[in-house]
Structures are given as structure tokens and as C-alpha cells.
Amino acid sequence: MSGEQQRPPSGEPGTTPPAGTGPGADPRTDPAAAAPPGARSFAVGAPLSQLRRPVPQVGDERQQAEAGTASSFYEQVGGHETFVKLVHEFYVRVAEDERFRALYPEDDLGPAEERLRMFLEQYWGGPTTYSERRGHPRLRMRHMPFPVDTWARETWLRHMRAALDTLELSPLHDGIIWDYFDRAAHAMVNRPG
Numbered sequence: 789m790s791g792e793q794q795r796p797p798s799g800e801p802g803t804t805p806p807a808g809t810g811p812g813a814d815p816r817t818d819p820a821a822a823a824p825p826g827a828r829s830f831a832v833g834a835p836l837s838q839l840r841r842p843v844p845q846v847g848d849e850r851q852q853a854e855a856g857t858a859s860s861f862y863e864q865v866g867g868h869e870t871f872v873k874l875v876h877e878f879y880v881r882v883a884e885d886e887r888f889r890a891l892y893p894e895d896d897l898g899p900a901e902e903r904l905r906m907f908l909e910q911y912w913g914g915p916t917t918y919s920e921r922r923g924h925p926r927l928r929m930r931h932m933p934f935p936v937d938t939w940a941r942e943t944w945l946r947h948m949r950a951a952l953d954t955l956e957l958s959p960l961h962d963g964i965i966w967d968y969f970d971r972a973a974h975a976m977v978n979r980p981g
């Protein structure tokens with residue numbers, strides 16, 4: 789016995805650092821070293837799209853969101869087909885509501901349906917066809933010729949709520965778009981009453 793403390797043989801239980809925390813893996817500087825067991829770890833400088841929490845989705849859309857490839861709300865809710873359906877369902881209800889229908893000047897609701905659809909697609913990150921054809925939206929100004937009072941606003945919102953229900957979006961996406969419609973409709977009121 790030399791009296792010197794013997795070094796434990798390498799690999800002895802309790803002395804080998806757990807995977808990912810080897811020499812130089814300081815939790816203060818290395819996020820991987822601080823990650824709890826089972827957690828996903830990310831390299832420093834990873835794109836934000838990899839770090840953000842996945843948006844609740846159904847089917848393929850969810851995988852896209854987790855992979856960070858569903859870049860816009862437009863894509864996340866299903867793109868063109870979703871907006872076609874939403875606006876069509878809305879105008880079906882407008883057509884059936886005689887008093888509300890009277891606000892719309894044209895005999896054919898088709899062009900109005902297309903304008904609203906193009907606008908919403910553009911607003912949520914889809915094609916910019918609306919502005920290419922119609923210029924700056926200036927929605928409040930464009931609504932001035934039509935008497936939008938509290939009744940008109942509530943009726944518009946009621947038909948849009950029913951249209952939105954047909955899409956069965958995730959609660960998160962439904963909440964985001966509904967909140968927008970509610971605020972936009974309030975902003976469009978241009979007559980007392």
C-alpha cells in the first residue's frame with residue numbers, strides 16, 4: 789500500500805457521466821446537458837421553427853406543424869380548399885337570409901364570394917391575388933356604402949360562426965380566426981343603431 793488514493797477503474801458505476809454529459813458538457817452552456825431524460829434537445833442556433841411548440845393539428849397538418857414546414861395559418865388550416873368552403877358556407881347562409889341579403893347590391897353573390905375568399909386567403913398567408921386584382925383592401929372604406937349597424941354586424945357574425953363550424957378546425961385555429969372575425973366585424977360598423 790502506497791497510501792495514495794487509488795483511482796477507480798474507468799467505467800465503474802457512478803463514475804461514468806450519463807450520455808450527453810461528457811467532459812465539457814456544462815448545463816450552463818450546453819442546453820443538451822441540461823435537458824431532462826426523454827426531453828428533445830436542440831443545438832444552439834437551431835431555427836426557431838424547431839424550437840416552437842407544435843400547434844395542435846389533425847392528420848398530416850400536425851406533422852407539418854411539428855416539422856416546422858406549415859409556415860402559415862393558411863397552410864395549417866388546409867389552404868385553398870378550407871377557404872373555399874368557409875366562404876361558400878357563409879354565402880349560402882347570406883343567400884337564405886332575405887333581410888341580410890338585401891345589403892348585397894349584386895344579383896349574383898358569386899363575385900362577392902370570390903372577393904371575400906381572396907381577401908381571407910391573402911390575410912392568412914395564402915396567395916396575394918386579392919391585392920393584385922383589387923388593390924389595397926381598405927375594408928372599412930369599402931364598406932361605407934353599406935349600412936353596417938349592430939344588427940348587420942351580429943348577423944354577419946352569426947352566419948360566419950355557422951360557416952366556421954362546418955370546418956371543424958382545431959380549437960386553437962378556430963379561436964384564432966374567430967377572434968379576428970369578431971374584431972374585424974366590430975371595426976366595420978359605420979352606422980349608429
Ligand code: HEM
Pocket residue numbers: 891892893894899900901903904907922927930931934935936940941942944945969972973974976977
Ligand atoms: C360587419 C358586418 C359586415 C357586413 C354587413 C358586410 C357587408 C358587405 C357587403 C354588402 C359587401 C359588398 C359585397 C361585394 O360586392 O363584395 C362586402 C364586401 C366585402 N366584405 Fe364585408 N361585411 C361585413 C364584415 C366584413 C368583415 C368582418 C370582413 C373581413 C374579415 C369583410 C370583408 C369583405 C370583403 C373583402 C369585401 C369585398 C371588398 C372588395 O374588394 O370590394 N366584411 N361586405
